[in-house]
Amino acid sequence: MYSYWEKKYWFGQTDFTIVGSGIVGLLTAIYLKQKHPKASIKILEREAVPKGASTKNAGFACFGTIGELLDDMTTMDEQEVANTLALRYKGLELLRSTVSDNKLGFKLSGGYEVFSDLKRYEQCAEAISKMNRMVYSVLGLSHTFQSQSCALPNTYSQMICNQYEGELNPVYLVLALREQARALGVNIYSGFVVEGWEKAGSKIGISLQHCELQLKTKTLVLATNAFTNKLLAQLDVIPKRNQVLVSQPLGRRLDGTYHYDKGYVYFRNIDNRVLIGGARNIDPITESTSTYGSNDKIVQHLTEFAQRHIASDFEVQYQWSGIIATGSSKSPIVKEQSENVFVAARLGGMGVAIGAQVAKQVVDLIG
Numbered sequence: 001m002y003s004y005w006e007k008k009y010w011f012g013q014t015d016f017t018i019v020g021s022g023i024v025g026l027l028t029a030i031y032l033k034q035k036h037p038k039a040s041i042k043i044l045e046r047e048a049v050p051k052g053a054s055t056k057n058a059g060f061a062c063f064g065t066i067g068e069l070l071d072d073m074t075t076m077d078e079q080e081v082a083n084t085l086a087l088r089y090k091g092l093e094l095l096r097s098t099v100s101d102n103k104l105g106f107k108l109s110g111g112y113e114v115f116s117d118l119k120r121y122e123q124c125a126e127a128i129s130k131m132n133r134m135v136y137s138v139l140g141l142s143h144t145f146q147s148q149s150c151a152l153p154n155t156y157s158q159m160i161c162n163q164y165e166g167e168l169n170p171v172y173l174v175l176a177l178r179e180q181a182r183a184l185g186v187n188i189y190s191g192f193v194v195e196g197w198e199k200a201g202s203k204i205g206i207s208l209q210h211c212e213l214q215l216k217t218k219t220l221v222l223a224t225n226a227f228t229n230k231l232l233a234q235l236d237v238i239p240k241r242n243q244v245l246v247s248q249p250l251g252r253r254l255d256g257t258y259h260y261d262k263g264y265v266y267f268r269n270i271d272n273r274v275l276i277g278g279a280r281n282i283d284p285i286t287e288s289t290s291t292y293g294s295n296d297k298i299v300q301h302l303t304e305f306a307q308r309h310i311a312s313d314f315e316v317q318y319q320w321s322g323i324i325a326t327g328s329s330k331s332p333i334v335k336e337q338s339e340n341v342f343v344a345a346r347l348g349g350m351g352v353a354i355g356a357q358v359a360k361q362v363v364d365l366i367g
């Protein structure tokens with residue numbers, strides 16, 4: 001039996017209820033509160049702390065390598081590729097205007113695309129001028145991509161640098177957003193697993209796991225990314241798992257963020273260790289899952305890659321997986337699913353970059 005207090009304050013009606021306390025859920029709450037200071041806002045998170053992609057990612061503040069952009073152009077038209085790139089860059093700008101660089105642990109360290117051989121390098125190097133024109137046309141940035149020498153072992157001697165890319169600390173980001181949301185008066189409830197909702201008069205009644213009471217809200221926002229298809233099976237959201245490894249301390253650092261093989265493999269420095277992740281393209285069927293877990297084939301591939309191309313003494317000291325949301329398009333889903341029920345999801349491997357823009361878009365859509 002719930003007490004009077006619990007019924008009134010836990011389950012009492014709220015203006016806006018957001019499901020998911022990852023980057024998008026937290027930023028949506030912050031932008032809603034800034035727009036509607038008097039509104040009551042709850043975030044419902046199923047875990048004790050957010051357990052999606054937002055604190056499991058690599059922390060690349062990136063907006064596209066030439067290899068990735070050329071690959072995108074095989075399935076998307078050039079304007080769509082340019083728009084996605086602009087969304088990523090503007091998303092990072094918006095994020096950095098919402099949270100200070102210091103609180104994000106942000107460094108403009110540069111992004112580098114490395115290659116195994118001359119042929120792969122040339123395919124991308126030939127597109128440098130074209131891609132620089134494209135970036136200039138949508139963002140006004142000059143000389144974004146430049147070729148420079150690469151000192152990594154067993155790689156081609158040249159790599160392509162994107163001088164406007166950087167890195168941040170994903171947990172710093174989420175902590176800063178939680179602090180900001182709470183300071184604005186947003187209530188973040190943990191351990192509230194949303195199972196569904198229904199229209200209840202002019203409100204929406206939200207059903208929770210192991211709870212006979214419904215939460216009432218005027219507007220519901222699903223910021224559940226890769227897990228959205230458990231709540232809305234018909235939505236074009238396909239969960240994909242990503243493996244991440246971190247080495248022992250190596251006593252030397254690798255400056256910048258690195259991409260290889262169209263962005264499928266990525267690596268960077270953290271605390272003088274190497275973080276390396278990705279390679280889900282070598283076992284795409286096994287990795288098409290929303291269940292966390294290891295993949296020996298990918299772990300071995302990433303370990304061998306790191307030993308050959310980054311540090312021969314690389315050993316795995318930390319390992320985890322995270323779940324991203326993909327679909328038939330690389331664009332995020334921001335829409336009103338049904339009356340007063342909104343979705344802001346499917347951020348692919350770009351949510352650090354586009355999360356703020358996606359949150360802003362859903363807040364604009366809500367009105």
Ligand SMILES: Cc1cc2nc3c(=O)[nH]c(=O)nc-3n(C[C@H](O)[C@H](O)[C@H](O)COP(=O)(O)OP(=O)(O)OC[C@H]3O[C@@H](n4cnc5c(N)ncnc54)[C@H](O)[C@@H]3O)c2cc1C
Binds near residue numbers: 025051324
């Ligand atoms: C390994 C990895 C590396 C990545 N690297 C980068 C990178 O370097 N740069 C970049 O830009 N992007 C990167 N990404 C992508 C980025 O992390 C995501 O796009 C972004 O975090 C998505 O944020 P989100 O808030 O939409 O979703 P999430 O962070 O997944 O949050 C969704 C939240 O909803 C909660 N939830 C789900 N269902 C329910 C329910 N029924 N009831 C209540 N709560 C629920 C979950 O517990 C979770 O906390 C990476 C992702 C992974 C997995």
